[in-house]
Amino acid sequence: MQQIARSVALAFNNLPRPHRVMLGSLTVLTLAVAVWRPYVYHPSSAPIIKTIELEKSEIRSLLPEASEPIDQAAQEDEAIPQDELDDKTESDAGTHEYVVSTGDTLSSVLNQYGIDMGNISQLAAADKDLRNLKIGQQLSWTLTADGDLQSLTWEMSRRETRTYERTANGFKMTSEMQKGDWVNSVMKGTVGASFVSSARDAGLTSAEISSVIKAMQWQMDFRKLKKGDEFSVLMSREMLEGKREQSQLLGVRLRSEGKDYYAIRAEDGKFYDRSGTGLAKGFMRFPTAKQFRVSSNFNPRRLNPVTGRVAPHRGVDFAMPQGTPVLAVGDGEVVMAKRSGAAGYYVAVRHGRTYTTRYMHLRKLLVKPGQKVKRGDRIALSGNTGRSTGPHLHYEVWINQQAVNPLTAKLPRTEGLTGKDRSDYLAQVKEVVPQLSLD
Template structure:
């Protein structure tokens, strides 16, 4: 009987089914393929890219259906060049009370529109005010508002007269109202101190409330840089008045005046009857702003609208600025003095510029075609900073312009901008007399 041949040959005598050099090439290619597959992310790890809808550009150049929601979510401090200097006044980390002084011809509707508060909120507040106290607002009347980071009104206080105040508080999705009647007295108090370290620490050590330190920093933002200009040994005086009820401090206070002596120069700010602050000669401490970022008045193709429904997706996407329909290459102007924080590109905003004006106000200019400034550069009101365009997520040539206060978008066309008008005539004479009285109060304190 014949012996069967082994089914498996020895490894030493095995020959590949293809020429040996081809076999090794196939083996190398297989190894590389497996290595590439090993380093790829799992299907669930791949971020799904949003579908980009390419719309035909309007022949009139006025279509402005851009969606800058993702870009607008970027806070100004993240856009800031880290090389730029900053002071040590603590940044706002949560909602803070803000004051609004009623102007001639204003009512609650125009005030809410200026602050960017929704019409729904307005109706709910008016419903809570059963006696129509809010229908009788007077010029010069002060309104205190607590607006959170989502631009929702949480509380509002309106002093109707020296003894009565209305307090509105958000409860669930509506507002409750409470009439406060009290006998109040205002008592003046003075503080003085010497710079030893930072102004913030020195003023706190002197007893000045933190809220007033921030207010002082804002008043002098155009004239003094507290981080670099003030030196050890410089002096300051602060005069304020505190509200009391039956001799107890209510926590409400008002800054009446401040003087800072630095390098032999005296800087001062005093409260006038119109509710604004001026120096000892009646000159405004503010820098002027222009309403429009352009030479010509171009047509507004899309207005500020916190509750706008996006025309493409149908979703609510706030439009946090004003769009001007203008040809590509038109000059774009800085609306106020400031420092350029950012001048670069973004997938949604296109080529854009961010300018910081003082401590609390910034402006943004989007969808540009050409930059004419660099980060860190100082600009003056009216300086040409860029040329308009149609870059980023945009469907027509236009300029998207934003104004932000404490990184909260406001309506650029209605927001109360700083003005630089000095006092004159009778108002100036009354102011100068009041300054003399303030200084006597400081000397006696």
């Protein structure tokens, strides 16, 4: 046996070195396989289980919905400050208004406010005429606590108004024909303590004051009017048995620091200056120089996956690298710029009196409250602050204090009248302007 071992060793030593390495490796591998004993699982053995309990806040952080505030209370903490110009009459509380514009359909108008397509279909089924909205007509509606459509009012003309009320089987339509006489009234005044109080003293109702402010919002900040500034308002009011039933603003003239500002209503329901140029300032659709991927859509009826309660997602989330410049989508004034809980660093910009935009989860603020900004100005750098699980920008658009879908909302654009529309309007201006004298 020893002689055999010596012969094998001698033969091994006489092999070239590469061959010796290969043969040695094969030997080691063979021995390893021979001595290896695999573990055999026996079902009779009791498994070891470790339970890990997570707090609700930790569960939320694992969900896609955790990319920004999902609780109603968290959003209320970042509410835009109000002033007397935002006051609504008691009957207007919770009512949303819209003036039909070019290209509008019932679906496009209501869908931008997050109203379910099922509600819109039921409404259209109640009255086929709703498929033929006309420029200048006004819609107003109210919602239930769950965000469903409760009622809608359609002012088809000065004479006819149709109302649609929710029932168990859809919507029921009623029509009201007005038979009063429309009378034009001019109200003049001088600004004292505030425009609102001075306008009331001049005989305007709260609803009429609101319409004046909206018509002039792109030209004038009513909070900064000075004592002694003058105004003249032309209202068309429907009188029935000596009582005022409704009114419509036809024109406004405001003189501030010696300069005159005008807003005159055209047939399309919008207001223009004396030459037919539009007063609205144009908006950008997106708050960044380029478009980023939408990581979470607008959803006013979203359910909180933890509580099961309705927790609206009032904006759109754009996934983007931290430090991306965030731009103001339109001319306006910064009303808030700070850090606040779930929203992290955020900015709110008011554009006129109708529109407000909000930008959340920012890394750095580049503006301060009270600062004026122009469309396209840098207002912040995007980040991941507040209740956020990844770098993104949460962007909101509010119209008349109601959140709308930023991707589908009808945003203001700079425009003017042309052709026959302009010539008809200029003829109307010649009739309205003399009635707005301040003498």
